[in-house]
Amino acid sequence: MPVNVLFAGNPKTWPDYREALPAAFRRKGVAANLLERADDPGAVDYIVYAPNGGLSDFTPFTGLKAVLSLWAGVETFQDNATLTVPLARMVDFGLTEGMAEWVLGQVMRYHLGNDLYVLNQDGIWRNGDFVPPLARHRNVGILGLGELGLAAARMLKGVGFSVHGWSRSAKSEPGITCHSGMDGLREVLAKSEILVLLLPLTAATEHLLDAARLAMLPRGAYLINPGRGPLIDDAALLAALDTGQVAHATLDVFRVEPLPPAHPFWAHPNVTVTPHIASETRAESASDTIAENVRRGEAGEPFLYLVDRKAGY
Numbered sequence: 051m052p053v054n055v056l057f058a059g060n061p062k063t064w065p066d067y068r069e070a071l072p073a074a075f076r077r078k079g080v081a082a083n084l085l086e087r088a089d090d091p092g093a094v095d096y097i098v099y100a101p102n103g104g105l106s107d108f109t110p111f112t113g114l115k116a117v118l119s120l121w122a123g124v125e126t127f128q129d130n131a132t133l134t135v136p137l138a139r140m141v142d143f144g145l146t147e148g149m150a151e152w153v154l155g156q157v158m159r160y161h162l163g164n165d166l167y168v169l170n171q172d173g174i175w176r177n178g179d180f181v182p183p184l185a186r187h188r189n190v191g192i193l194g195l196g197e198l199g200l201a202a203a204r205m206l207k208g209v210g211f212s213v214h215g216w217s218r219s220a221k222s223e224p225g226i227t228c229h230s231g232m233d234g235l236r237e238v239l240a241k242s243e244i245l246v247l248l249l250p251l252t253a254a255t256e257h258l259l260d261a262a263r264l265a266m267l268p269r270g271a272y273l274i275n276p277g278r279g280p281l282i283d284d285a286a287l288l289a290a291l292d293t294g295q296v297a298h299a300t301l302d303v304f305r306v307e308p309l310p311p312a313h314p315f316w317a318h319p320n321v322t323v324t325p326h327i328a329s330e331t332r333a334e335s336a337s338d339t340i341a342e343n344v345r346r347g348e349a350g351e352p353f354l355y356l357v358d359r360k361a362g363y
């Protein structure tokens with residue numbers, strides 16, 4: 051009997067998944083009916099999910115075996131009381147590689163001081179105004195050493211940067227100085243000339259970067275946030291930008307998205323706003339993750355990438 055898989059992602063992405071998911075099910079040897087609508091919710095076995103698909107009440111899906119998220123960040127729905135089956139988040143090599151490339155690009159912008167030339171095409175010959183250190187002499191911090199943070203850390207290490215990471219559990223990764231705990235956080239912050247945030251948003255990480263922690267960074271540090279907006283206390287960051295404690299910030303994610311036009315980040319000369327584009331779930335590679343989890347569910351094997359709903363990520 052084929053399983054019934056309901057697509058409840060952003061309807062705009064349906065044309066991509068309508069092609070990619072059946073192909074992935076075939077590759078994994080899974081017999082599945084892919085549904086765009088649930089005419090009989092009780093017959094749905096799996097839901098491919100994104101919160102911008104509009105579904106928020108899972109109660110009618112009485113035969114549901116798992117919800118398979120298209121998003122890596124699950125903070126807006128992982129505590130949904132009607133979602134009582136296992137919830138898997140998205141880990142997709144497209145998302146991971148895309149994020150590592152984006153982080154590298156933003157780090158290189160700051161490291162090389164590109165803005166000095168890009169923003170000043172004014173006839174002034176600035177030869178010798180700025181000589182960047184070599185990457186090996188530049189300390190980059192990454193908060194969050196999960197799928198995305200670790201991939202970004204490895205990419206930066208590969209270029210030669212001196213990379214310092216921080217995670218909840220202690221880790222060991224060749225060539226990367228790994229820390230955990232609050233003392234570890236202080237050590238990473240104190241080193242980070244460029245700091246990248248790749249933490250999930252949980253009760254423990256909200257406002258992690260408050261005034262006190264921003265003050266622990268070396269003066270004139272650069273901040274890159276592709277994690278989640280509320281990791282940072284916005285008012286504290288604006289104050290740190292105004293004093294020069296933080297020289298510049300590239301922010302991809304915000305407490306309210308789209309970032310309202312009147313928000314001071316848009317107008318601040320030392321902030322670059324990007325519209326939550328750091329990395330996208332790619333239909334083809336993400337469909338393989340979904341299909342593998344459906345295959346595992348049907349074979350009685352443990353699902354991959356289950357969300358720890360107590361920890362919130």
Ligand code: NAP
Binds near residue numbers: 124197217278326
């Ligand atoms: P992940 O694999 O779950 O990794 C999360 C990392 O954060 C882990 O290393 C985890 O530590 C660490 N962490 C969690 N809570 C912590 C705490 N209280 N203290 C210290 N470390 C903590 O997640 P991921 O796939 O890398 O994704 C990270 C986040 O990126 C997502 O949650 C999402 O918000 C964001 N994201 C943004 C975009 C974008 O386009 N801007 C795209 C995708 C994802 P352990 O290793 O010890 O568990």
